[in-house]
Every structure is written in C-alpha cells, then in structure tokens.
Amino acid sequence: MKRILVAVKRVIDYNARIRVKADKSGVETTNVKMSMNPFCEIAVEEALRLKEKKLAEEVVAVSLGPKACQDQIRTAMAMGADRGIHVLTDTELQPLAVAKLLAKIAERESPDMFMLGKQAIDDDCNQTGQMLAALLSWPQATFASKVEVEAGDERRAVVTREVDGGLQTLRLRLPAVVTTDLRLNEPRYATLPNIMKAKKKPIQQLTPQDLGVDMAPRLQTVKVEEPLKRKGGIIVSSVEELVDKLRNEAKVL
Amino acid sequence: VSTLVLAEHRGDKLGGDTLSTITAAKALGGEISVLLTGQNVLPAAKHASTLQGIGQVLTADDAAFEKGTAERLAALLVAVQKRRSFTHIAAPSSSFGRDLLPRAAALLDAQPASDVTEVIDAETFVRPIYAGNAMQTFRFPAEGPRLFTVRSSAFPAAPEEASSSAQIEEISQEELAAAKELETGSEWVGQDVSTSERPELGSAKVVISGGRALKSAENFHMLYDLADQLGGAVGASRAAVDAGFCPNDMQVGQTGKVVAPDLYIAVGVSGAIQHLAGMKDSKCIVAINTDPDCPIFQVADYGLVMDLFEAIPALGKEIQKVGK
The missing domain is CATH 3.40.50.1220 (TPP-binding domain)
Structure with a gap:
C-alpha cells in the first residue's frame, strides 16, 4: 500500500471527570485534560505496524476541529506518523459532517486504507467510519481485532471483526475503511526523541471552505444532564449476610 | 409516523435486541414495519407477525442477503426507503445494527442517532454520551428520515399477542435488484462464534x-x-x-x-x-x-x-x- 490515512480526534481524557455544565448546554471542556481518543490511538498504532511490516509506505494523521487538535496530530506523528492534515474549524462537527470532510481528504490523498477508531469516547456515536465508507463507496470492516494486508497486486485486506458473540472475518478490496476495536493492539508510547522529531514533521492546514462541505449540525441538542445517581448502598459484615441480602432483599440469587 | 425496524433473527425467532427495538419504535406512535433479510426467513417473519403492534412484515428473502455485509444491506435499506418513505428507521444497537445503520444513513444524507435509551416524542430522544456520564436530549431535524439505533437494556422486549397476525410481504425482485447486484468489494470469509459455555459479557444476567x-x-x-x-x-x-x-x-x-x-x-x-x-x-x-x-x-x-x-x-x- 502506498498510503494509510488515520483520523484522530481530540476528546476529554478517559481518566478525567465528566462535569455537565450548569446551563445544561453540554459538558465542561475548559480546564479539562484533553487527549487523543483511545480508539484513534489504536488506529494510529495499527497503521504504523503495517508500515513497519513494509506493507504501507506512508501514514498520514488527519484531525478536524479547533487549533488545539494539532496536539493530537503531533502525538500521532510522535508515535511515528509521517505527516499531518488539519482541517481548522470551530463549528460543532457531527459524524455526517466529519465523514464528508474526511471523504474530501480521501479524494485528494488517494489512500489505500482509511483507519479510524470505532467510536469516540465523547459523543459515543460509532458512526464516522461507516459513513465515510458509504460516501466513498468503499467496503468497510468495523470493530477490527486483526488486520492483514495480502501481498501481491490484488490489493486485498483480510480483517477479523468483533461481532456479538464472536469473531467474523471479511476480505476487502482496497481502498477500504477499517475501524478499530480494543483487542487490535496496544498503542506505543511516544518517546522523547520522537516527540522532538515530530515537531519538525509537516502539518498541512485546510479549511472546510477548501473542501466545500456543508457542515451544519443536523441533530439539535435540547439539553445535557447528569445521569440519575445511584442510591447509596450498605456495607455488609460477612459473606453470609451478603448472600442473605442478595437472595431475600435484592432477589438476584 | 411510520417506522421501519431492521430485524436480526436467528433461526425462527427475532433476536432479543430486535424485540427491544420494536418496543422503542412503538413509543413513536404510528405504524411499524419489520424488515427481515437473509435466506429462508419465513419462520422468523411469522414470529415477527405475531408480535404486538406490528403492522407489516417485509422480507428480503434471497441468498444474496444471507451473509449480507453492510455494503449490500445498506443498499437494500436505501432501496426500500426510497420506495416506501418511512419517517423513522430503527435498528438494534448490536454489532449488526451499528455496522449497518450509519452506512445506510450516509447514503440517505441523514445524521443518525446511536444508542437511544428513551423516546420522548417522534422527534425528541435521549441517549447517553461520555459512556453514560451524561445524558443528551436531542431533536432530529424536520426533514426525515430519522435513523437511530436502540440500546436494548433500556427497553423491554415486545410481547407476542395471540390475536396479532401482521401481513407478510415478500419484497419484489425488482426492488431487491440494485442491492443484489451491487459490487460490494467485501467478501464474507467466515465466522467464529464463541462456543463457550459462559454467557456473553454484554448480555449476561x-x-x-x-x-x-x-x-x-x-x-x-x-x-x-x-x-x-x-x-x-x-x-x-x-x-x-x-x-x-x-x-x-x-x-x-x-x-x-x-x-x-x-x-x-x-x-x-x-x-x-x-x-x-x-x-x-x-x-x-x-x-x-x-x-x-x-x-x-x-x-x-x-x-x-x-x-x-x-x-x-x-x-x-x-x-x-x-x-x-
């Protein structure tokens, strides 16, 4: 393969506490630690492993959103991506708009594979990869736990997917969209020398206007609220008491 | 309001996630149609026809859909929607529904909603975000179709009803043609469904x-x-x-x-x-x-x-x- 594009999303760090804004308009993101979406890290790692196996020549990290998204592109480059593309916008982006922007970038870059995390841990949509594949009329393999690229001129990838109750294997014609699940790999940490090197790698900046995409959000948020809190429980003093409570009070045994 | 529920079925029954999806669809009001895809789906279609609140059961009974990958099934869904113009299309939030529904939505230029846990009215829904650390109430735009997946643990299973017998309609070959003939670029190689005695983590009691x-x-x-x-x-x-x-x-x-x-x-x-x-x-x-x-x-x-x-x-x- 000549090129793999990888989408990376800036999200609230998975370890940070989620606070709903007092006006119920959304979730507080100021002064909150931000990171690359964990599923995107897995996508970057997988693309790099394909490159290291000489199955791909170049890995390009793509992010969409405000200026700060460049941090996540730099992280991907510190892991080993060759260059970055950043579409600068402060508009709220919903998955359909993201898929349309990524499709335009795919048309410019002609990758053999577009890898994305299966979902982002902020909106939990789990849609962008499928929608991107649809817009490009490419085959898709979602929730990948194993990715193999066949050698030779036929240009096929064999992908094992996590489906309910087991695993499914698909053989895809390239170019294709692959979305990554947890079991695929364990992403590497960027080393200090590589973080320094990443600073010199190029990031191309684009605007949505360059790509000519209608990004208007389709779904309108009415309100965002805290989930119902669980009622405080009790501390039992022994295994016998626990089993008694589970049988006679909670009636789950 | 007219809702199409995309069904998953095993053998002669609809899956549990699909039964919950039907309950969510009922909360919208209006008529419910269920779509079954695959080969020899009549027994499962009969099961669907005995469920409470189902108006119509559609079957796309063809070998082409038996191991249907998302590419082909999304094309089918688009063909069915173009002809029948449902206001809503719902699927279970299973690996099947999550793979397929967004692909179909993009082809219909619609922004879908994932993992709905509450239906407020035909355009307003609730879904968890940040892994359930916040709940988002949102509204679909006026123009449809409105596509969504349903979190099955949030809705009970639709019950069977002795008196219920919805009409079963086999979708014509003409309507299926585009999806059947699509060059998908995706080939189903195999499936290794866990044979463990233990129940699956996601659905275990x-x-x-x-x-x-x-x-x-x-x-x-x-x-x-x-x-x-x-x-x-x-x-x-x-x-x-x-x-x-x-x-x-x-x-x-x-x-x-x-x-x-x-x-x-x-x-x-x-x-x-x-x-x-x-x-x-x-x-x-x-x-x-x-x-x-x-x-x-x-x-x-x-x-x-x-x-x-x-x-x-x-x-x-x-x-x-x-x-x-």
Missing part, C-alpha cells in the same frame, strides 16, 4: 469482574468458578487488562464493554471513573474490596470490606449451601 487486586491471571480462575456457579460472565477492569491478567475483550468500562446485568460483582476493583461508566447501570452492584474508601463502594448496593482471596471461596460455598 450476572457479571463478575476482577481488578488489579486479583494479582495474576491464574487467580482469575476463582472468578470463572464463581461465574459458572451463577451462570454468569467474567469481566475485568482496565487495570487488570493492562497488567496482563486477561485479554482486552473482557474489559468493562468506557473503552471496553458497557454492561447492565441484574447482578454485578466487582472483585478487587477500585472503581476508576472509566470502569464505573461501563457498569453503573447494573441493577444490583456488589463490591468486594479491602479498602473501605475506594470509590466502587459509592455505587455499590452491597459492599463487603474483606480480602477477596477469603471472600470469593466463601461466597461460592455459601451460595452452594443456600442453593442457587
């Missing part, structure tokens, strides 16, 4: 999860034994997965599986936010930990402050004694 305090992969066998005794599944915290005690697919949490069993037993799990996000909707939560201050106790219905290496064998014996 009982889940026993271990944390880093288990100390080793070998010690997880204590949890497997207890799970087998209770007919449950075994999960793990991210810390336990990161420590190499168990594989990634056992992870319960924001970046793993989100579970909501009747009984969740957290063993040696401290209760990091990202773990709580994956299990806090469980009906009854038990926490066993030596540290009385760890956050898991704040969400537990029953907490037991005790060394897990004593507690788990004792729990197994006690359950056996009282007879489960």
Whole structure:
C-alpha cells in the first residue's frame, strides 16, 4: 500500500471527570485534560505496524476541529506518523459532517486504507467510519481485532471483526475503511526523541471552505444532564449476610 | 409516523435486541414495519407477525442477503426507503445494527442517532454520551428520515399477542435488484462464534469482574468458578487488562464493554471513573474490596470490606449451601 490515512480526534481524557455544565448546554471542556481518543490511538498504532511490516509506505494523521487538535496530530506523528492534515474549524462537527470532510481528504490523498477508531469516547456515536465508507463507496470492516494486508497486486485486506458473540472475518478490496476495536493492539508510547522529531514533521492546514462541505449540525441538542445517581448502598459484615441480602432483599440469587 | 425496524433473527425467532427495538419504535406512535433479510426467513417473519403492534412484515428473502455485509444491506435499506418513505428507521444497537445503520444513513444524507435509551416524542430522544456520564436530549431535524439505533437494556422486549397476525410481504425482485447486484468489494470469509459455555459479557444476567487486586491471571480462575456457579460472565477492569491478567475483550468500562446485568460483582476493583461508566447501570452492584474508601463502594448496593482471596471461596460455598 502506498498510503494509510488515520483520523484522530481530540476528546476529554478517559481518566478525567465528566462535569455537565450548569446551563445544561453540554459538558465542561475548559480546564479539562484533553487527549487523543483511545480508539484513534489504536488506529494510529495499527497503521504504523503495517508500515513497519513494509506493507504501507506512508501514514498520514488527519484531525478536524479547533487549533488545539494539532496536539493530537503531533502525538500521532510522535508515535511515528509521517505527516499531518488539519482541517481548522470551530463549528460543532457531527459524524455526517466529519465523514464528508474526511471523504474530501480521501479524494485528494488517494489512500489505500482509511483507519479510524470505532467510536469516540465523547459523543459515543460509532458512526464516522461507516459513513465515510458509504460516501466513498468503499467496503468497510468495523470493530477490527486483526488486520492483514495480502501481498501481491490484488490489493486485498483480510480483517477479523468483533461481532456479538464472536469473531467474523471479511476480505476487502482496497481502498477500504477499517475501524478499530480494543483487542487490535496496544498503542506505543511516544518517546522523547520522537516527540522532538515530530515537531519538525509537516502539518498541512485546510479549511472546510477548501473542501466545500456543508457542515451544519443536523441533530439539535435540547439539553445535557447528569445521569440519575445511584442510591447509596450498605456495607455488609460477612459473606453470609451478603448472600442473605442478595437472595431475600435484592432477589438476584 | 411510520417506522421501519431492521430485524436480526436467528433461526425462527427475532433476536432479543430486535424485540427491544420494536418496543422503542412503538413509543413513536404510528405504524411499524419489520424488515427481515437473509435466506429462508419465513419462520422468523411469522414470529415477527405475531408480535404486538406490528403492522407489516417485509422480507428480503434471497441468498444474496444471507451473509449480507453492510455494503449490500445498506443498499437494500436505501432501496426500500426510497420506495416506501418511512419517517423513522430503527435498528438494534448490536454489532449488526451499528455496522449497518450509519452506512445506510450516509447514503440517505441523514445524521443518525446511536444508542437511544428513551423516546420522548417522534422527534425528541435521549441517549447517553461520555459512556453514560451524561445524558443528551436531542431533536432530529424536520426533514426525515430519522435513523437511530436502540440500546436494548433500556427497553423491554415486545410481547407476542395471540390475536396479532401482521401481513407478510415478500419484497419484489425488482426492488431487491440494485442491492443484489451491487459490487460490494467485501467478501464474507467466515465466522467464529464463541462456543463457550459462559454467557456473553454484554448480555449476561450476572457479571463478575476482577481488578488489579486479583494479582495474576491464574487467580482469575476463582472468578470463572464463581461465574459458572451463577451462570454468569467474567469481566475485568482496565487495570487488570493492562497488567496482563486477561485479554482486552473482557474489559468493562468506557473503552471496553458497557454492561447492565441484574447482578454485578466487582472483585478487587477500585472503581476508576472509566470502569464505573461501563457498569453503573447494573441493577444490583456488589463490591468486594479491602479498602473501605475506594470509590466502587459509592455505587455499590452491597459492599463487603474483606480480602477477596477469603471472600470469593466463601461466597461460592455459601451460595452452594443456600442453593442457587
């Protein structure tokens, strides 16, 4: 393969506490630690492993959103991506708009594979990869736990997917969209020398206007609220008491 | 309002997730049609026709859809929608629905909604975001179609009704043609569905999860034994997965599986936010930990402050004694 594009999303760090804004308009993101979406890290790692196996020549990290998204592109480059593309916008982006922007970038870059995390841990949509594949009329393999690229001129990838109750294997014609699940790999940490090197790698900046995409959000948020809190429980003093409570009070045994 | 429910079926029955999706569709009001795809789907279509509130059952009965990948099924869904103009299209939020529905939505230039947990009216819904740490109420735009997937644990299964017998309509070959002939670029190679005696983590009624305090992969066998005794599944915290005690697919949490069993037993799990996000909707939560201050106790219905290496064998014996 000549090129793999990888989408990376800036999200609230998975370890940070989620606070709903007092006006119920959304979730507080100021002064909150931000990171690359964990599923995107897995996508970057997988693309790099394909490159290291000489199955791909170049890995390009793509992010969409405000200026700060460049941090996540730099992280991907510190892991080993060759260059970055950043579409600068402060508009709220919903998955359909993201898929349309990524499709335009795919048309410019002609990758053999577009890898994305299966979902982002902020909106939990789990849609962008499928929608991107649809817009490009490419085959898709979602929730990948194993990715193999066949050698030779036929240009096929064999992908094992996590489906309910087991695993499914698909053989895809390239170019294709692959979305990554947890079991695929364990992403590497960027080393200090590589973080320094990443600073010199190029990031191309684009605007949505360059790509000519209608990004208007389709779904309108009415309100965002805290989930119902669980009622405080009790501390039992022994295994016998626990089993008694589970049988006679909670009636789950 | 007219809703199309995309059904998953095994043999002669609709799947449980689909029955919950039908209940969510009923909350919209209006007529419900169910679409079944695959080969020899008539027995499952008959089951669908006996469910309460179903107006019509559509079947796309063709070998081309038997191992239907998302590419072909999305094309089918688009063809059906173009001809029949449903206001809503719903699918279960299973790996099948999550793979297929967004692809179809993009082809219809619609922004879908994932994992709906509450229907307020025909355009307003609620869904969890941030792994359930916040609940988003949102509205679809005026122009349809409105596509969404349904979190099955949030809706009961649609019941059968003796008097109910919806009409079954086989979709014509002409309507199926485009999807059947599509050059998908995707080839189904095989499927390895788990043959484990244990139920699947995502749908088990009982889940026993271990944390880093288990100390080793070998010690997880204590949890497997207890799970087998209770007919449950075994999960793990991210810390336990990161420590190499168990594989990634056992992870319960924001970046793993989100579970909501009747009984969740957290063993040696401290209760990091990202773990709580994956299990806090469980009906009854038990926490066993030596540290009385760890956050898991704040969400537990029953907490037991005790060394897990004593507690788990004792729990197994006690359950056996009282007879489960």
